[in-house]
Amino acid sequence: MGDPSNGSALSFFSDKSAKIFVAGHRGLVGSAIVRKLHHLGFTNLVLRTHLELDLTRQNDVESFFATEKPRFVILAAAKVGGIHANNTYPADFISINLQIQTNVIDSSYRHGVSKLLFLGSSCIYPKFAPQPIPEDALLTGPLEPTNEWYAVAKIAGIKMCQAYRIQYNWDAISGMPTNLYGPNDNFHPENSHVLPALMRRFHEAKVKGAKEVVVWGLGVP
Numbered sequence: 501m502g503d504p505s506n507g508s509a510l511s512f513f514s515d516k517s518a519k520i521f522v523a524g525h526r527g528l529v530g531s532a533i534v535r536k537l538h539h540l541g542f543t544n545l546v547l548r549t550h551l552e553l554d555l556t557r558q559n560d561v562e563s564f565f566a567t568e569k570p571r572f573v574i575l576a577a578a579k580v581g582g583i584h585a586n587n588t589y590p591a592d593f594i595s596i597n598l599q600i601q602t603n604v605i606d607s608s609y610r611h612g613v614s615k616l617l618f619l620g621s622s623c624i625y626p627k628f629a630p631q632p633i634p635e636d637a638l639l640t641g642p643l644e645p646t647n648e649w650y651a652v653a654k655i656a657g658i659k660m661c662q663a664y665r666i667q668y669n670w671d672a673i674s675g676m677p678t679n680l681y682g683p684n685d686n687f688h689p690e691n692s693h694v695l696p697a698l699m700r701r702f703h704e705a706k707v708k709g710a711k712e713v714v715v716w717g718l719g720v721p
């Protein structure tokens with residue numbers, strides 16, 4: 501079992517040769533984090549593609565951590581998509597994300613990772629949370645129905661990090677990005693998030709000289 505209590509709490513920036521596993525490094529967030537870490541001078545990133553390491557496979561994740569023993573882990577691998585994808589593939593969104601995060605968080609603890617960053621999402625908060633959303637709004641009301649499956653998985657990941665801190669004094673933290681966009685985003689016409697979807701649709705309409713652009717919904721959100 502990992503025993504961080506005997507190691508000094510190293511500052512993340514104190515050793516640029518520290519081994520850092522960035523899970524999901526080819527995605528929108530993961531690739532941006534890799535660019536940033538390289539820019540900051542980190543020299544020892546451990547990266548695995550989905551094909552090389554399927555994070556839903558517990559035994560493979562255990563073997564990876566036993567072999568590589570990274571000091572830090574940034575978990576940016578997940579089954580991700582916009583409102584249509586969430587609404588169409590609820591089983592995938594809850595099951596795959598629960599498997600990925602449970603495997604990575606638990607193996608990270610067991611193999612002595614000093615600190616782990618888990619990425620949740622803004623949809624973990626209630627549909628009608630106060631705006632701007634305070635953190636203590638979590639679990640105070642019903643979720644947005646179209647992505648509650650993904651949201652429940654993300655809430656479980658946050659709670660798992662909190663539970664490992666309580667029981668094992670292990671340093672796991674969670675970040676809640678809102679809508680992101682940028683290089684290596686998913687621009688799939690149906691399954692992408694709203695920002696890349698509209699970027700693509702407006703771009704294509706401009707190129708084609710289209711008379712209109714379709715935006716889903718009533719425009720109220």
Ligand SMILES: NC(=O)C1=CN([C@@H]2O[C@H](COP(=O)(O)OP(=O)(O)OC[C@H]3O[C@@H](n4cnc5c(N)ncnc54)[C@H](OP(=O)(O)O)[C@@H]3O)[C@@H](O)[C@H]2O)C=CC1
Pocket residue numbers: 523524525526527528529530549550551553554555556575576577578579580600619620621622676677678679680681684685686693
């Ligand atoms: N984009 C956004 O607007 C937001 C994103 N987030 C969070 O940020 C994180 C990253 O999201 P984002 O970068 O947009 O997602 P992407 O889909 O761009 O990247 C996800 C990455 O995870 C990998 N992956 C998926 N499943 C597995 C698996 N079973 N094993 C190994 N790797 C896997 C993908 O590889 P491959 O493509 O080869 O399958 C991909 O590289 C997620 O936790 C997401 O919830 C939170 C809020 C908003």
Ligand SMILES: C[C@H]1O[C@H](OP(=O)(O)OP(=O)(O)OC[C@H]2O[C@@H](n3cnc4c(=O)[nH]c(N)nc43)[C@H](O)[C@@H]2O)[C@@H](O)[C@@H](O)C1=O
Pocket residue numbers: 581582583584586621622623624647650651677678679680691692693694695697698714715716717721
């Ligand atoms: C971070 C956040 O990321 C996602 O949340 P989302 O981005 O709000 O979801 P979405 O991008 O699909 O929709 C946003 C709004 O936009 C409207 N909309 C219009 N036209 C298009 C369109 O063409 N595509 C999409 N996707 N949405 C459209 C759409 O009808 C909806 O009202 C979730 O995964 C959620 O889990 C989450 O946490």
